[in-house]
Amino acid sequence: MAEQPDKTTSSPTKEPSKDLEKERRKIKSVAKMKEIMTTYYIDAKTARDNGKKVAWITSGGPVEFLIAMDVIPVYPENHGAMIGASKMGVDLCEKAEEMGYSRDLCSYARSDIACSVTNGGPIGGLPAPDFLVCCNNICGTVLKWYEVAARYYDVPLFILDTPFIHTSFSESAKKYVIAQTYEYIAFLEKQCGKKMDYDRMNDVARLAVEGLRLWQAVLDTAAHKPAPMTAFDAFFHLALIVTLRGTQITVDYYKQLLDEMNQRIKDGIAMVPNEKYRLLWDNLPVWYRTKWLSDKFASHNACLVGDTYTSAWSGVMDLIDEHNFIETGAVAYSSVYINVSLDMMMETLEKLIKKYDVDGLVMHSNRSCKPYSLGQYDLQKRVMKELNLPTLIIEADMVDERSFSESQIETRIDAFMETLKG
Amino acid sequence: MEILEKIKVISKNPYQYATDLKQAADKPVVGNFCSYTPEELIYAAGGVPFRLFGTQEDIVLADAHLQSYCCSLVRGGLEDALRGRLKFLAGAVFPHTCDSIQRLSDIWRLNAGLDFHLDVVLPVKLDTESARTYMIDVLRDFKTDLETVLGVFVSDDRLWQAIRFYNRLRRVLADIYDLRAKDPDVLSAQDLFHVVRASMIMDRDAFLPMAMELKDALAEKVKPVTENTGKRILLSGGICNHPDIYGILEASGGEVVWDDLCTGTRYFEGFIDENNENDETADPVAAIARRYMSRVVCPAKHLGTTARGENLLQLVKAHDVAGVVFLFLKFCDPHGFDYPYLKKYLDDAGVPSLLMEVEAQLPSEGQLKTRFETFMDMI
Ligand code: SF4
Ligand code: SF4
Numbered sequence: 001m002a003e004q005p006d007k008t009t010s011s012p013t014k015e016p017s018k019d020l021e022k023e024r025r026k027i028k029s030v031a032k033m034k035e036i037m038t039t040y041y042i043d044a045k046t047a048r049d050n051g052k053k054v055a056w057i058t059s060g061g062p063v064e065f066l067i068a069m070d071v072i073p074v075y076p077e078n079h080g081a082m083i084g085a086s087k088m089g090v091d092l093c094e095k096a097e098e099m100g101y102s103r104d105l106c107s108y109a110r111s112d113i114a115c116s117v118t119n120g121g122p123i124g125g126l127p128a129p130d131f132l133v134c135c136n137n138i139c140g141t142v143l144k145w146y147e148v149a150a151r152y153y154d155v156p157l158f159i160l161d162t163p164f165i166h167t168s169f170s171e172s173a174k175k176y177v178i179a180q181t182y183e184y185i186a187f188l189e190k191q192c193g194k195k196m197d198y199d200r201m202n203d204v205a206r207l208a209v210e211g212l213r214l215w216q217a218v219l220d221t222a223a224h225k226p227a228p229m230t231a232f233d234a235f236f237h238l239a240l241i242v243t244l245r246g247t248q249i250t251v252d253y254y255k256q257l258l259d260e261m262n263q264r265i266k267d268g269i270a271m272v273p274n275e276k277y278r279l280l281w282d283n284l285p286v287w288y289r290t291k292w293l294s295d296k297f298a299s300h301n302a303c304l305v306g307d308t309y310t311s312a313w314s315g316v317m318d319l320i321d322e323h324n325f326i327e328t329g330a331v332a333y334s335s336v337y338i339n340v341s342l343d344m345m346m347e348t349l350e351k352l353i354k355k356y357d358v359d360g361l362v363m364h365s366n367r368s369c370k371p372y373s374l375g376q377y378d379l380q381k382r383v384m385k386e387l388n389l390p391t392l393i394i395e396a397d398m399v400d401e402r403s404f405s406e407s408q409i410e411t412r413i414d415a416f417m418e419t420l421k422g
Numbered sequence: 423m424e425i426l427e428k429i430k431v432i433s434k435n436p437y438q439y440a441t442d443l444k445q446a447a448d449k450p451v452v453g454n455f456c457s458y459t460p461e462e463l464i465y466a467a468g469g470v471p472f473r474l475f476g477t478q479e480d481i482v483l484a485d486a487h488l489q490s491y492c493c494s495l496v497r498g499g500l501e502d503a504l505r506g507r508l509k510f511l512a513g514a515v516f517p518h519t520c521d522s523i524q525r526l527s528d529i530w531r532l533n534a535g536l537d538f539h540l541d542v543v544l545p546v547k548l549d550t551e552s553a554r555t556y557m558i559d560v561l562r563d564f565k566t567d568l569e570t571v572l573g574v575f576v577s578d579d580r581l582w583q584a585i586r587f588y589n590r591l592r593r594v595l596a597d598i599y600d601l602r603a604k605d606p607d608v609l610s611a612q613d614l615f616h617v618v619r620a621s622m623i624m625d626r627d628a629f630l631p632m633a634m635e636l637k638d639a640l641a642e643k644v645k646p647v648t649e650n651t652g653k654r655i656l657l658s659g660g661i662c663n664h665p666d667i668y669g670i671l672e673a674s675g676g677e678v679v680w681d682d683l684c685t686g687t688r689y690f691e692g693f694i695d696e697n698n699e700n701d702e703t704a705d706p707v708a709a710i711a712r713r714y715m716s717r718v719v720c721p722a723k724h725l726g727t728t729a730r731g732e733n734l735l736q737l738v739k740a741h742d743v744a745g746v747v748f749l750f751l752k753f754c755d756p757h758g759f760d761y762p763y764l765k766k767y768l769d770d771a772g773v774p775s776l777l778m779e780v781e782a783q784l785p786s787e788g789q790l791k792t793r794f795e796t797f798m799d800m801i
Contacts, residue, residue: 100762102779104491104753136546140521143546143724144759150727151763159547159724163556164524166516166531166541172559173543179552342528367491370755374525377487378532395489 025269027233029257036249037239045127047072053130053192056149058142060312060336061135061160062184062329064208064246068201069188071130075243076145079115079126080108084287084399086122093400095120107368107399109145116152131155131191133184137162137339139371158187162334166341169334177330185326205325208246209317214254215241216314221261222305223356226270228261231281231304232294233271238310245313272303277420280352281307282379283364283372284398296410300417306356308349312337315348342375346382353387360390360420367397392416425635426613433616436623440472440510443625450512450572453536455499455526457689457720458517458544460561462710465626466576466584467568472511473622473685475663477502478782487529493751494782495661496522503534513538513571515564518546519722520756538571540564547724548715557711565707581706585694587626592690594633595621599687601640603679603741605648608640611668611678618686652677653801654742658734658764659749660757661685664784671747674794680741682734683749684720692717721756730760731767738773745801746775774800 047054055066059077066073083089089111095118096110097103103110111121119125132155134146143159150157160180163173185196218237221228229237237257240250279297281304286293297304319332337348353361361383366373380391392412397403432439440451452469461471476498483504484497502508513536516527531539542564545553569576598617602609609617617636621629655676662683671678681687694713698704718733719725738746746768750757761777768775776797784790 100765102758102761105755105758109759140519140524140546140722141755141759144721144756147724147727148759148763157727161546161553163543163545164518164541166527166543170543170560170563172556172563175559176545176552176556179555180550183550183552342525342532365489367489370492371521371524374488374492374522375528377489378529 021273025271025273027229027257027260029253029260030236032253032256033237033239036244036253040244041123044072044074045123047127054127055131055133055191056126056129056146057133058135058138058146059242060138060333060339061133062181062333063243064204064325064329065184065188065196065201066133067244067246068204069192069194069196071188071192072127073243074126074129076112076126076149077108078239078243079121079123080112080399081285081287082122083111083115085290087288087401088121089288089399090401092118092120093402103400104367106139106141106145107397109141109148111399113145113148113152116149128153129155131187132157133160134158135160135162135333137333137336139338139369141370156187156191158184160184160333162330162339164339164341165335165344169331173334174331177334178327181326181330201325202323204246205320205322205329207248207251208325209320209322211241211245211247211250211254212314212317212320214251214258216311216317218254218258218261219306219311219314220355221258221265224265225278225357226272226275227278227303227305228264228269228271230271230294231307231310232285232290234307234310235285235290238313241313270303272298272301274301275303276301277360277417278303278305278356278358279360279362280305280349280356280358281309281362281364282349282376283366284309284369286364286394286396286404287398288401289396289404292406296413297417300413300421302417302420304362305358306352308337308345308352311352338371342378345375346379349379349383350387353383353389358389360392360416362416363391363393364398365393365395367395367403368399390416390419423636423639425632425639426609426617429620429632429636430613430616432624433619436472436475436619437507437510439623440470443470444510447625449625451510453508453511453514454517455495455523456517456519457684458519458542458714458723459515460517460542460564460710460714462581462584462588462694463561463565463568463576463707464515465587466580467565467572467574469512469568469572470625471515471622473619474499474502474508475661475685476782477505477507478663481782487533488526491753492522493753495663495751496526498782500526500529500534503530503536508534508536511536513540515540515542517542518544519720520754522753522755540567540571544714544723546722548719549725554711554715557715558705558708561707561711561714578706581710582696582699585699585706585709586696587630589693589696591621591626591630591633592693594630594637595690596687597637598633598640599680601637601644605644606650606652606677606679607645607648608643611672612665615662615665615668618689622685622689650677653744653798654679656734656737656741656743656746657681657683657686657749658746659683660751660754662749663782664780666784666787667749667790670787670790671794674791675798676745676747676794678747680737680743682718682737688718688720721760731764734764735767735771735773738768738771743773745797746773747797748775748777750777750779752779752781 092111092114095114115121316332321328476495484501
């Protein structure tokens with residue numbers, strides 16, 4: 001899972017007379033966000049010159065500890081999303097395939113692995129890691145991907161193993177993840193050659209929880225009718241809660257964004273003009289087609305008001321006690337949306353469907369992401385049967401455009417919207 | 423050999439065998455997809471661990487639950503369950519391995535309609551102290567769950583007995599492999615395939631004496647120097663559900679002398695320490711856990727970043743292998759990710775290799791033969 005620092009708006013209109021309207025609908029905070037992300041990537045790329053360490057970490061991993069240790073976290077998944085958004089995915093995926101990586105593997109992994117070797121991609125490759133932190137609460141793919149990176153860069157790899165939750169999170173599993181959190185701290189202390197400052201850690205934990213609350217509040221504004229933002233905007237603004245969670249910058253930014261959203265609600269600004277149909281999105285974005293998809297839905301007066309993906313980070317914040325972050329955080333990390341069974345995913349889906357009061361569910365069956373996509377058919381059936389909600393499945397891939405058939409998807413969306421309009 | 427024929431009949435008709443077994447013996451048959459299934463515990467609880475391979479027929483019912491970009495083992499396994507072909511199963515056990523199996527477990531639990539369903543969420547990494555503790559805890563939890571669903575009590579004595587039994591079972595399979603690696607003429611690779619397969623589905627109490635008998639018969643046939651002239655091949659990958667492949671390789675001039683398959687040596691490799699058996703304080707579950715932590719690792723588990731490459735090279739050397747054939751199921755992530763690095767290990771050691779990605783059905787025999795023959799020429 002990851003997010004992309006690139007802007008998509010949901011405005012479909014091009015007529016000059018509507019330019020003012022369009023301008024009014026633009027989210028103003030975007031500029032600030034771009035600035036923060038640019039600074040962040042410059043810092044990461046020049047870390048070595050400034051005597052700082054760089055760690056690669058998975059999107060679901062506990063970044064707070066890196067922040068507290070002054071390590072710069074870098075996200076290969078975020079990189080994969082950028083590659084997808086800049087439409088460089090096919091080329092890089094093909095390079096990985098030449099290296100022997102099967103086309104059926106996750107396209108984030110494929111494109112990122114190719115970048116390591118070629119220094120290609122939108123930012124000329126990621127800064128090389130001093131060490132790697134892999135938390136498998138999102139998938140088994142990251143384990144294999146980080147093993148590849150550990151061999152390639154010849155750096156230490158820390159694995160935070162979060163047992164999957166099929167029916168319940170056992171006491172044994174809880175003990176295990178807590179023990180590993182202490183091992184993680186010891187690992188960082190060794191890599192950084194200094195002790196963890198627990199006061200600092202507490203501050204970071206507090207900021208992380210505050211950031212999560214603000215992010216959730218931002219997402220919640222889309223429950224308003226009409227929605228001041230869409231899931232496509234959420235995909236963009238998500239970057240900070242993943243990347244710089246636990247910093248003041250993130251807290252300040254989401255405060256600003258939240259204010260802007262509330263102001264939009266007051267001013268009656270909707271992201272999709274004439275919002276009539278409200279939809280929920282499931283799975284990762286189709287990064288190279290966010291604009292196309294958002295225009296497509298908007299042309300039917302449909303707005304994707306929420307999604308299962310951007311709320312994955314804040315969905316478990318209630319499990320965190322910021323005064324005991326080390327132990328409660330470990331359990332929270334293990335409980336994220338994609339590390340739990342289909343029955344538990346169904347509960348979350350149901351909550352989101354009610355919260356955003358949607359008229360339909362759009363599921364992206366993502367070839368790249370098996371843990372997110374396998375089981376969608378079962379969820380779909382339950383949503384239709386138990387909640388009586390229309391659903392649509394789109395077959396695609398988040399980065400690899402070769403798996404995107406525009407005409408087919410267009411037809412399906414049009415047909416789906418017709419049934420909604422019924 | 424009469425005994426071999428008996429084994430082959432069972433291996434070729436596993437569902438028939440299990441159905442008969444269910445009627446004849448009062449033993450619950452417990453389905454599973456993985457060599458990390460803690461079989462010793464199931465055996466000790468009176469059950470018969472039964473390995474599932476998935477159907478090779480058309481997928482119809484499973485299509486409503488699983489996308490096409492999912493491996494044929496997962497799709498084929500579900501198909502069999504949904505078609506009611508697995509009615510002989512009392513329940514199923516799902517050790518945690520890859521993302522696809524993880525989701526199959528959910529779908530299975532919600533749709534297969536068996537009496538019980540147990541998840542064994544094993545650690546993914548196997549090289550730390552806390553993972554070792556967790557492994558023991560998980561196996562203990564599993565033992566309790568099994569006792570509940572099967573309504574039995576499993577004493578430590580019973581567990582030690584199961585440990586001794588499984589050591590013998592694994593020993594005899596290893597011996598048969600060794601005999602064959604020395605002189606491949608004693609048993610065809612395809613027949614060996616059937617022996618291992620039978621060992622994963624049969625009532626183990628019935629299988630062990632048969633395997634012993636087979637081993638003794640083979641030992642008598644082994645010549646000090648083999649006359650077999652096939653090029654010595656090692657098969658590496660996940661599951662092999664294609665007995666034909668051995669024959670085609672043979673016809674192309676190769677002889678599979680060893681494997682690194684999850685339905686091959688990885689199933690029986692590694693023994694459980696029985697030495698502490700008479701120590702009052704010794705814990706049999708911990709002894710079992712030790713084997714799962716140290717056995718040859720599957721790509722869905724982590725034991726350092728180079729363990730599989732080193733193991734492969736060591737196997738190549740130990741069995742005087744001339745070339746490696748990688749056999750993966752299409753859409754298999756763990757194997758797909760390891761392939762480039764394993765290949766590089768072999769390349770660097772000057773060992774030729776060939777990649778075969780297969781689905782439920784093998785490519786045509788002619789096509790396979792051409793590929794194999796080209797490969798044999800390279801060796
Ligand atoms: S498999 Fe899915 S969760 Fe894992 S890295 Fe790829 S997209 Fe992310
Ligand atoms: S073949 Fe690969 S993808 Fe399929 S179940 Fe086995 S490990 Fe998983």
